[in-house]
Amino acid sequence: MARPTVRDVANEAGVSLATVDRVLNGRAGVREKTVDRVQKAVTKLGYVRDTYAANLARQREYRFAFLLPEGPSQFAETIREALAEAGQAQAADRIAVQVYSIPLNDPHAVVRELRALQVRPLDGVAIMSTETPEVRDAVRRLKAAGVPVVAVVSDLPSSERDHFVGIDSVSAGRTAAFLLGRFVKAAAGKILVVTPSMLSRDSLERRLGFDAVIAADFPEFSVLPTVETHADEERTSAVVARVAATYEDIVGIYSMGAGNGPLLEALRETGLLIACPVIAHELTPVTREALVDGEVDAVIAQHVGHLVRSALRILRAKVDHAAVYEAQERIRIDIVTRENLP
Amino acid sequence: MARPTVRDVANEAGVSLATVDRVLNGRAGVREKTVDRVQKAVTKLGYVRDTYAANLARQREYRFAFLLPEGPSQFAETIREALAEAGQAQAADRIAVQVYSIPLNDPHAVVRELRALQVRPLDGVAIMSTETPEVRDAVRRLKAAGVPVVAVVSDLPSSERDHFVGIDSVSAGRTAAFLLGRFVKAAAGKILVVTPSMLSRDSLERRLGFDAVIAADFPEFSVLPTVETHADEERTSAVVARVAATYEDIVGIYSMGAGNGPLLEALRETGLLIACPVIAHELTPVTREALVDGEVDAVIAQHVGHLVRSALRILRAKVDHAAVYEAQERIRIDIVTRENLP
DNA sequence: CTTTACTTGAGGTACGCTCCTCATTTATTG
DNA sequence: CAATAAATGAGGAGCGTACCTCAAGTAAAG
Numbered sequence: 175m176a177r178p179t180v181r182d183v184a185n186e187a188g189v190s191l192a193t194v195d196r197v198l199n200g201r202a203g204v205r206e207k208t209v210d211r212v213q214k215a216v217t218k219l220g221y222v223r224d225t226y227a228a229n230l231a232r233q234r235e236y237r238f239a240f241l242l243p244e245g246p247s248q249f250a251e252t253i254r255e256a257l258a259e260a261g262q263a264q265a266a267d268r269i270a271v272q273v274y275s276i277p278l279n280d281p282h283a284v285v286r287e288l289r290a291l292q293v294r295p296l297d298g299v300a301i302m303s304t305e306t307p308e309v310r311d312a313v314r315r316l317k318a319a320g321v322p323v324v325a326v327v328s329d330l331p332s333s334e335r336d337h338f339v340g341i342d343s344v345s346a347g348r349t350a351a352f353l354l355g356r357f358v359k360a361a362a363g364k365i366l367v368v369t370p371s372m373l374s375r376d377s378l379e380r381r382l383g384f385d386a387v388i389a390a391d392f393p394e395f396s397v398l399p400t401v402e403t404h405a406d407e408e409r410t411s412a413v414v415a416r417v418a419a420t421y422e423d424i425v426g427i428y429s430m431g432a433g434n435g436p437l438l439e440a441l442r443e444t445g446l447l448i449a450c451p452v453i454a455h456e457l458t459p460v461t462r463e464a465l466v467d468g469e470v471d472a473v474i475a476q477h478v479g480h481l482v483r484s485a486l487r488i489l490r491a492k493v494d495h496a497a498v499y500e501a502q503e504r505i506r507i508d509i510v511t512r513e514n515l516p
Numbered sequence: 517m518a519r520p521t522v523r524d525v526a527n528e529a530g531v532s533l534a535t536v537d538r539v540l541n542g543r544a545g546v547r548e549k550t551v552d553r554v555q556k557a558v559t560k561l562g563y564v565r566d567t568y569a570a571n572l573a574r575q576r577e578y579r580f581a582f583l584l585p586e587g588p589s590q591f592a593e594t595i596r597e598a599l600a601e602a603g604q605a606q607a608a609d610r611i612a613v614q615v616y617s618i619p620l621n622d623p624h625a626v627v628r629e630l631r632a633l634q635v636r637p638l639d640g641v642a643i644m645s646t647e648t649p650e651v652r653d654a655v656r657r658l659k660a661a662g663v664p665v666v667a668v669v670s671d672l673p674s675s676e677r678d679h680f681v682g683i684d685s686v687s688a689g690r691t692a693a694f695l696l697g698r699f700v701k702a703a704a705g706k707i708l709v710v711t712p713s714m715l716s717r718d719s720l721e722r723r724l725g726f727d728a729v730i731a732a733d734f735p736e737f738s739v740l741p742t743v744e745t746h747a748d749e750e751r752t753s754a755v756v757a758r759v760a761a762t763y764e765d766i767v768g769i770y771s772m773g774a775g776n777g778p779l780l781e782a783l784r785e786t787g788l789l790i791a792c793p794v795i796a797h798e799l800t801p802v803t804r805e806a807l808v809d810g811e812v813d814a815v816i817a818q819h820v821g822h823l824v825r826s827a828l829r830i831l832r833a834k835v836d837h838a839a840v841y842e843a844q845e846r847i848r849i850d851i852v853t854r855e856n857l858p
Numbered sequence: 859c860t861t862t863a864c865t866t867g868a869g870g871t872a873c874g875c876t877c878c879t880c881a882t883t884t885a886t887t888g
Numbered sequence: 889c890a891a892t893a894a895a896t897g898a899g900g901a902g903c904g905t906a907c908c909t910c911a912a913g914t915a916a917a918g
Contacts, residue, residue, distance in 0.1 A: 180875065181874085189896075191898085195875085203896085205896090224874055226875095227875045230568060230572065231877080231902075259843070265564060266568075352853055356698065359701065506850070509850075511695070511851070514688075514690075514851060516848055534866070534867060534869090535867075547915095550865080550866080565905075566905070570906070572905070572906090574905075574907090
């Protein structure tokens with residue numbers, strides 16, 4: 175009844191332990207017929223390799239790199255924290271994580287950083303970045319070198335990343351629209367949508383989902399053209415002031431991206447913050463405080479702890495050539511309000 | 517730089533391997549002075565026991581029991597599924613889970629089931645149950661026998677359960693109130709609250725949280741006395757019909773507990789379902805469908821996968837006399853809408 | 859100072875697996 | 889059919905830990 179071991183498999187297949195080992199680890203020099211026999215024994219007995227014993231024997235150390243955008247992004251910061259927090263568990267799982275910062279606005283630096291990665295021995299890479307040609311090339315090179323790559327938070331679909339870990343941006347936008355539509359008490363009016371940049375795929379997709387739901391379920395509201403802040407404080411305050419002056423019937427606000435600190439400050443000045451329900455993204459110190467203060471009504475978030483753990487699990491699975499358990503790796507779209515704040 | 521092993525600790529402390537082993541595993545027969553020396557070496561080197569190697573050597577098998585309420589509860593069913601789904605991972609972690617059904621309405625049967633538990637060798641128990649005297653006694657007996665017990669979903673605070681795995685009911689009620697208050701478009705009116713039974717602690721606490729938020733933030737609404745369905749279909753339909761006839765200004769509905777199938781059916785008949793926003797609990801096939809159909813606007817849920825995994829992790833930690841990593845074990849209050857349905 | 863009880867050391871075996879070597883058997887080819 | 893190549897077997901060491909035994913050491917009690 176106990177778990178079958180390699181020994182049991184060897185017996186069942188009528189071969190030696192060495193042969194079973196060769197088959198299980200894909201080593202060469204075994205006739206196809208024999209491979210079959212062993213595999214049949216494996217399935218018959220329901221043998222599952224004891225990964226822990228295997229790793230113990232193998233003295234395997236998973237060396238993973240996490241590439242996060244440099245700079246004062248609060249969200250990236252919470253990911254760093256989650257990574258540090260997960261450190262404990264990582265050590266037990268023989269996972270060593272190096273965190274690198276990639277300077278987003280300096281393509282040369284990006285290339286340099288990514289080149290450097292290829293030199294040191296590395297078993298897997300997780301990247302959070304917008305999809306620039308440099309990043310795409312780097313991912314391709316890593317893949318060519320046999321290093322698994324997962325995209326985190328923001329997908330890199332046209333690179334050959336192995337997996338994406340994060341929420342579906344279209345659904346996130348739809349969720350925001352649903353909540354905002356339900357929260358607004360006014361009978362009709364305009365909805366303000368703000369993002370640092372519409373060049374990022376995430377913003378585009380969120381807007382797509384947002385518009386679809388507003389159009390279908392809340393036709394009484396019209397969504398204004400997306401306001402871009404370019405992650406610049408002055409620009410944020412200027413552009414928000416202009417929009418607030420132009421339209422007097424703004425009834426709801428959707429902040430699709432980062433930079434909520436300056437944005438909220440600008441909104442405060444215009445008085446829009448008190449009048450309108452606000453939906454924002456990602457749970458950071460700023461959005462948390464805004465939730466508590468009632469300035470932001472709901473935050474669409476992804477659990478950074480899950481994000482990090484999922485990325486590491488997937489990288490490990492890729493290294494081990496094991497299957498990824500998709501159901502567990504799907505990141506949920508968290509809705510955070512003042513009352514269910516974790 | 518590599519992880520320190522028992523050998524390193526022995527060297528550092530200037531004692532033998534056997535002594536280190538005695539100290540680490542709390543075996544008797546070591547002078548206090550020596551224990552200190554070893555422990556100092558452990559902290560100095562940052563030694564962490566390799567749990568996997570340890571379990572391998574120990575040939576440990578964690579035998580856990582899950583006690584779930586018998587009967588056609590959809591929620592308990594989803595927990596069973598989550599448990600089965602987790603089976604894979606459990607096997608790798610040397611965890612064997614037995615699921616038992618406890619007949620809620622037959623105290624004798626409960627006692628019998630719980631007695632039976634004590635006979636078989638058992639390393640830990642997770643219980644989902646309301647707090648009856650029988651259950652309380654059983655928990656006490658299990659604890660006395662040295663078996664860790666965690667309460668799942670519904671807390672058993674007056675028993676000596678080691679841990680509670682689930683969401684905070686007061687916060688859940690507050691969250692429901694927040695959402696409902698924001699969803700209702702009417703300027704004023706009454707809110708209908710329904711539960712199978714107000715005898716359960718969960719319902720009481722949810723109502724508490726719900727009332728607090730409505731009173732504080734949405735004073736334009738008044739909450740009707742809780743309607744009890746006693747998990748009975750006919751009673752549900754009768755009582756809902758009566759309430760609907762009595763008050764014509766019901767503007768929102770909060771379903772605090774199980775039995776959403778019959779409840780929704782009854783609400784459908786009264787026409788309340790189309791008119792009012794509805795908040796319910798737990799994501800089951802019924803509530804999922806109701807979300808998709810727009811009959812229920814939001815569901816307050818707890819991720820059953822997390823619930824199960826957390827319970828197992830905690831039980832394992834208790835068995836190993838290891839620390840529970842509280843931050844990871846806090847179950848989030850999920851808000852599920854049509855758009856972020858997992 | 860002896861007797862006794864308690865502490866500690868030394869060493870071995872085992873867990874399930876990986877990875878290595880070397881010998882032996884089996885199939886393939888000219 | 890011999891020479892060569894390929895496939896397989898047998899066995900051992902090691903990963904970090906647990907747990908066991910037996911002997912030797914040290915302290916406290918009489």
